[in-house]
Amino acid sequence: MKKLFKQLALFIVPILIFLWGLDYLVYRYLKNTGDIFGNVAPQYDLYEGRIHEPIVILGSSRAEVHIDPNVIKKGTGLDCYNLGWSGAESDLLMYRFREYCKYNPLPRLLVINLDMTTFSAHQVARIIRDEQLPFNLYNFEAYHFYDKNILYYLIPGIRYSEKRYLIYQTLLVYMKHQQLESKRYHGFISSNSPWDDTELRKVLQSGPNNVIIDSSAVKSFYNNLKSLQEKNVQVMLYYAPEHKSGFPVYKNREEVLALYQQIAGQLQIPFINYAQGDITLHEKYYYNVNHLNKTGADIFSHMILTDILRLFKDKLPFRK
Amino acid sequence: MLFNSWNFFIFLIIIYIIYWSISNKRLKAQNSLLLIASYFFYACWDWRFLFLLVFSTFLDYITGLKIEQSTQKSSKKIWFWLSIGINLGFLGIFKYYNFFAENFAQLLTSVGLKVNVHLLNIVLPVGISFYTFHGLSYVIDIYKEKIKAEKNVVNYALFVSFFPLLVAGPIERATHLLPQIKAPRQFDYAKMVDGLRQILWGLFKKIVIADNCAEVANQIFTNPGQYNGSTLLLGAIFFTFQIYGDFSGYSDIALGTARLFGIELLKNFNFPYFSRDIAEFWRRWHISLSSWFKDYLYIPLGGSSGGTWMRIRNTFIIFLVSGFWHGANWTFIIWGGLNALFIIPSVITKSNRKNMGIVAEHRLFPNIKETIQLISTFLLTVFCWIFFRAESLSHAIMYIKNMLNRSLFSSPSILPIPLIMLLCIFVGIEWLGRRGNYAIERIDIIRPRFARWSFYYFILLIVFLFVSKGETFIYFQF
Numbered sequence: 001m002k003k004l005f006k007q008l009a010l011f012i013v014p015i016l017i018f019l020w021g022l023d024y025l026v027y028r029y030l031k032n033t034g035d036i037f038g039n040v041a042p043q044y045d046l047y048e049g050r051i052h053e054p055i056v057i058l059g060s061s062r063a064e065v066h067i068d069p070n071v072i073k074k075g076t077g078l079d080c081y082n083l084g085w086s087g088a089e090s091d092l093l094m095y096r097f098r099e100y101c102k103y104n105p106l107p108r109l110l111v112i113n114l115d116m117t118t119f120s121a122h123q124v125a126r127i128i129r130d131e132q133l134p135f136n137l138y139n140f141e142a143y144h145f146y147d148k149n150i151l152y153y154l155i156p157g158i159r160y161s162e163k164r165y166l167i168y169q170t171l172l173v174y175m176k177h178q179q180l181e182s183k184r185y186h187g188f189i190s191s192n193s194p195w196d197d198t199e200l201r202k203v204l205q206s207g208p209n210n211v212i213i214d215s216s217a218v219k220s221f222y223n224n225l226k227s228l229q230e231k232n233v234q235v236m237l238y239y240a241p242e243h244k245s246g247f248p249v250y251k252n253r254e255e256v257l258a259l260y261q262q263i264a265g266q267l268q269i270p271f272i273n274y275a276q277g278d279i280t281l282h283e284k285y286y287y288n289v290n291h292l293n294k295t296g297a298d299i300f301s302h303m304i305l306t307d308i309l310r311l312f313k314d315k316l317p318f319r320k
Numbered sequence: 321m322l323f324n325s326w327n328f329f330i331f332l333i334i335i336y337i338i339y340w341s342i343s344n345k346r347l348k349a350q351n352s353l354l355l356i357a358s359y360f361f362y363a364c365w366d367w368r369f370l371f372l373l374v375f376s377t378f379l380d381y382i383t384g385l386k387i388e389q390s391t392q393k394s395s396k397k398i399w400f401w402l403s404i405g406i407n408l409g410f411l412g413i414f415k416y417y418n419f420f421a422e423n424f425a426q427l428l429t430s431v432g433l434k435v436n437v438h439l440l441n442i443v444l445p446v447g448i449s450f451y452t453f454h455g456l457s458y459v460i461d462i463y464k465e466k467i468k469a470e471k472n473v474v475n476y477a478l479f480v481s482f483f484p485l486l487v488a489g490p491i492e493r494a495t496h497l498l499p500q501i502k503a504p505r506q507f508d509y510a511k512m513v514d515g516l517r518q519i520l521w522g523l524f525k526k527i528v529i530a531d532n533c534a535e536v537a538n539q540i541f542t543n544p545g546q547y548n549g550s551t552l553l554l555g556a557i558f559f560t561f562q563i564y565g566d567f568s569g570y571s572d573i574a575l576g577t578a579r580l581f582g583i584e585l586l587k588n589f590n591f592p593y594f595s596r597d598i599a600e601f602w603r604r605w606h607i608s609l610s611s612w613f614k615d616y617l618y619i620p621l622g623g624s625s626g627g628t629w630m631r632i633r634n635t636f637i638i639f640l641v642s643g644f645w646h647g648a649n650w651t652f653i654i655w656g657g658l659n660a661l662f663i664i665p666s667v668i669t670k671s672n673r674k675n676m677g678i679v680a681e682h683r684l685f686p687n688i689k690e691t692i693q694l695i696s697t698f699l700l701t702v703f704c705w706i707f708f709r710a711e712s713l714s715h716a717i718m719y720i721k722n723m724l725n726r727s728l729f730s731s732p733s734i735l736p737i738p739l740i741m742l743l744c745i746f747v748g749i750e751w752l753g754r755r756g757n758y759a760i761e762r763i764d765i766i767r768p769r770f771a772r773w774s775f776y777y778f779i780l781l782i783v784f785l786f787v788s789k790g791e792t793f794i795y796f797q798f
């Protein structure tokens with residue numbers, strides 16, 4: 001048996017070297033792949049502690065593609081970073097914020113986007129996105145949110161199995177000494193895709209949904225905000241614009257918005273519902289029912305800028 | 321716990337270390353450990369069905385002893401039929417009740433009678449067809465006085481439940497497995513390496529070939545109306561490789577795993593797609609099931625000893641029963657019937673045992689005649705697999721209708737080049753290794769070690785890169 005284990009150990013050594021090498025290669029060069037794999041640049045900024053901006057936007061894709069930090073910076077004189085991440089809801093939203101706090105200084109103002117399903121008890125199945133993979137080795141907190149195979153967090157490289165395209169692209173930029181540019185500015189990226197309501201029609205066909213609120217998620221969120229206030233971080237909550245055709249998707253829409261209003265009221269922080277008025281009426285501002293296009297994002301960024309200036313003029317050192 | 325999961329990998333390492341740490345002289349402890357591990361393995365699927373497995377085991381253990389102890393023929397018969405009845409009863413309830421109830425209701429409706437049948441909302445216990453057949457063969461063999469009843473309950477339970485074969489075979493025989501369970505097992509380095517090698521090849525077949533073919537085959541079979549004939553043919557070919565990779569991959573892992581514990585299981589596959597006729601295909605495909613039906617159904621029915629009509633009748637019976645064994649659906653019955661139909665000409669002309677050896681045994685390539693035979697046999701099996709894969713008969717007929725038209729000669733709308741290249745590599749390796757028990761068995765003779773290991777690393781790299789979503793094994797549903 002000793003001989004077998006000795007031979008197996010010998011056999012495994014090159015495999016481990018390969019896996020370590022692969023892990024290093026992807027970590028080192030994925031950042032050079034631009035936007036091919038989505039939210040890569042903000043992930044590196046977050047985990048490498050480069051987010052020092054006093055204003056930070058947190059939320060799902062409805063934050064990521066909606067608020068242009070450049071507009072906020074021009075208007076307030078303060079740097080802004082958009083940490084919006086597709087699918088980041090409830091505990092994942094807070095997890096992302098904790099990761100941000102672990103590696104970066106706290107912001108002066110945290111603007112949090114809330115969606116209808118932010119506290120839904122039925123979270124959509126989470127797919128581990130490629131941009132998160134380099135940061136999952138020994139990151140056991142990530143285990144709760146992503147792949148439930150503990151070995152992926154313990155053994156280098158194996159979480160890249162099946163990621164042929166990612167390995168290929170990383171190898172390519174490494175071999176060609178490339179540095180593909182990201183089109184994102186401080187996490188923000190806008191889209192000029194044409195209006196598409198295919199998904200909405202499918203959802204409406206199957207009838208309206210009811211958001212079942214996970215009270216423990218609400219409580220945890222509330223406690224997190226409270227501790228932020230204790231650390232002198234200003235917080236603002238908002239509900240992003242959406243096209244009015246999407247209003248009937250959730251039966252208890254008003255109830256959910258009232259809950260957000262109630263949380264804000266209890267903490268004495270502002271909550272603004274932007275899904276009303278002129279911006280909800282025109283398809284020309286959207287590429288789908290939940291997401292603004294470039295034009296819409298520009299209008300909305302100015303709307304939220306106005307409110308930030310109004311609400312925090314006495315609390316933050318805006319440029320006069 | 322799937323064979324292709326990390327959980328199984330960890331489970332196997334733990335059991336393996338404990339098993340060989342126990343002294344070889346303590347056979348009882350080794351067998352007890354394997355039995356506990358097997359029950360744990362099964363409980364990981366659904367612990368509730370463990371009771372059924374234990375009950376079935378005890379039933380056959382006790383009836384086996386009672387048959388042997390009975391001095392009167394009548395009491396022997398009673399015990400024998402009690403075991404057969406209960407075993408088939410369980411199989412009938414869990415697997416076939418709804419099928420018969422639905423078809424009975426449809427039959428009555430067609431003659432104008434309205435009936436409301438009560439359908440059972442139950443899940444099929446994993447592996448029930450396999451462990452029931454283990455038990456049946458054991459009891460039949462005792463009844464026919466071919467073997468003695470096993471006195472040691474642990475040995476018998478391990479024969480039924482040994483985890484590598486528990487959920488999808490191979491279907492073992494007491495004459496083959498029980499003596500191995502009862503004999504002390506020695507640690508043999510060469511056997512261990514061989515076991516690991518066969519596991520590696522099984523994983524490659526399952527993870528790389530079957531799971532990747534499944535993605536394309538599922539896409540095409542889900543909406544056959546959307547694709548042209550050539551794409552549908554390609555879909556059927558992908559399924560042909562999927563089911564082979566899936567089931568023979570499972571069998572390779574099972575055989576390799578058992579070998580790690582010093583136990584040799586029955587060979588289940590022998591390069592079936594390198595067959596020159598359908599009869600040869602069935603001597604190479606799911607061998608343990610084919611031989612089970614041959615020994616316990618075909619031969620008792622008279623086998624090939626009678627006249628032509630009797631041989632035809634017996635052939636049809638075993639193929640239809642074999643189809644029905646796979647599942648309670650007309651598609652499986654038609655699949656079995658088609659195979660019988662394709663085999664009948666050779667049964668009539670008594671040429672069904674013509675191709676007994678390995679194709680092109682002493683040559684690198686087959687000759688023209690062999691090539692034509694190989695391709696035509698392969699295409700016949702591809703055609704049969706359409707019924708096996710289809711959800712229903714109408715689905716299969718629609719698939720074939722859409723496939724067999726002019727568009728069969730147009731270019732396919734789905735052409736996954738990397739997968740086709742992988743299949744070419746796979747077929748090449750299988751062809752070169754067809755003289756062995758499994759394709760890469762003879763890699764062992766390659767010297768130096770560096771070259772041999774490089775091949776293993778290459779296989780591992782492909783597994784790493786092409787690991788798919790981890791589909792379950794097809795034969796688990798049977």
